[in-house]
Amino acid sequence: MLDINHILVVLDSDHPEQPAFDRALALASSVKADITILGSCYEAYCEESSSLELETKNKIKNALINNRQLWLDTFVDEAEKQGIEISTEVHWQKNLHNAVMASMNTSDFDLVIKGTKPHSIVDRIFTHSDWNLLRHCQAPVLLVKSSKPWANNRILASIDATSHDESHKLINENILDFAEHLADHFKTDLHLVNSYPMVALAFAMVPEVTAPDDIQKYITEQHKTECEYYAKKYNINDDHIHITEGDPDDVVEVMAKEIEADLVVIGSVAREGWSGVLLGNTAERIVDRVSCDVLVIKPLDGVKPDVN
Structure with a gap:
């Protein structure tokens, strides 16, 4: 537990x-x-x-x-x-x-x-x-x-569903562990949000390369499959899965406002130095773009087992 x-x-x-x-x-x-x-x-x-x-x-x-x-x-x-x-x-x-x-x-x-x-x-x-x-x-x-108390009974967990490197997989698990834990205690609805890249925009920047006809469908299905896996594991209803094209901070901001989330749970693999200043970290940008509380999880964060 x-x-x-x-x-x-x-x-x-x-x-x-x-x-x-x-x-x-x-x-x-x-x-x-x-x-x-x-x-x-x-x-x-x-x-x-x-x-x-x-x-x-x-x-x-x-x-x-x-x-x-x-x-x-x-x-x-x-x-x-x-x-x-x-x-x-x-x-x-x-x-x-x-x-x-x-x-x-x-x-x-x-x-x-x-x-x-x-x-x-x-x-x-x-x-x-x-x-x-x-x-x-x-x-x-x-x-x-x-x-103000959390009054809308909604928690939004943002993950990078298709990333398979160990740090992001660990963050995904920790994000959803925490989000599910808080949702259970506060009797709130748990929502899952995941963004995927704007493929058309990427290919528009290199006009000499033609995008495969089915690449957008493939990417969408890939994200849908991974999100459904996490949703099943963490008891998230199908209508609480939100998969949207765009940058993560844009997508999270819009979705948090749309569902009137009380809390956004996100992960961070922190960027240091001038890259952090000039580009920012996604988690830090989201903190200033949403109106609700934000819980930030890192790869080594995890809820410790109850001794009982």
């Missing part, structure tokens, strides 16, 4: 609302998980290179950590009232993603939840904390757009 037992919730004191905490309460209550809420603080003048006296630096650092702890403590009562086991962590880190990495090095979390806002090109160039989490976090990352 698959299960999510330990959830890490990343809280950002720079924002007045904490939708990640609200979503974590709903998830923890449904799947019977415990949650850890995490905050961070940092000031450069408390480091060794600062000209301040050591005693002064320590006083400032301890005061900042204490203030952050007091802020986290304000969230504890609400969880305890719902019977959810909760703990807190404050990390002395410059960036939230570094705080998450530090926590992951000492604890075993099945899911990381963080609130998110629209990202600019500057965020992409300087690799925003959200992108760092998606690329490097050792657990699946759920980015939450709003504190």
Whole structure:
């Protein structure tokens, strides 16, 4: 049996609302998980290179950590009232993603939840904390757009159905494991979406090459066969399979809006460096293009077996 037992919730004191905490309460209550809420603080003048006296630096650092702890403590009562086991962590880190990495090095979390806002090109160039989490976090990352409950009872899982390399096959399985797990707990409909390449456009770019008459039919049937395999394995209704021509981010955006999805579950084999800045990663583009929450899965992510 698959299960999510330990959830890490990343809280950002720079924002007045904490939708990640609200979503974590709903998830923890449904799947019977415990949650850890995490905050961070940092000031450069408390480091060794600062000209301040050591005693002064320590006083400032301890005061900042204490203030952050007091802020986290304000969230504890609400969880305890719902019977959810909760703990807190404050990390002395410059960036939230570094705080998450530090926590992951000492604890075993099945899911990381963080609130998110629209990202600019500057965020992409300087690799925003959200992108760092998606690329490097050792657990699946759920980015939450709003504190509103999931009200439409629909989860959309996006896969690359015809890719046969091991990393993509593993991602497909992990995406659907998580999506099915959440759909079962929240009693929601699970939908499957898969895009396939625009063959006519590809051949139009090389007019000296003539496309075989049946190539579009072959590609469509290939994707249909693979999607039906996954749908049968994960108990997805035939009318919940969506196979559409186009780029993945375009197709997912349109389908999420069409079915009014509460959550999109996608995979990521992260692109690093300037290619990530200039081209972007599909998962990162989708995060900013859909209005619902997005759960991002990587090849090594998986729901751990329940000990029972």
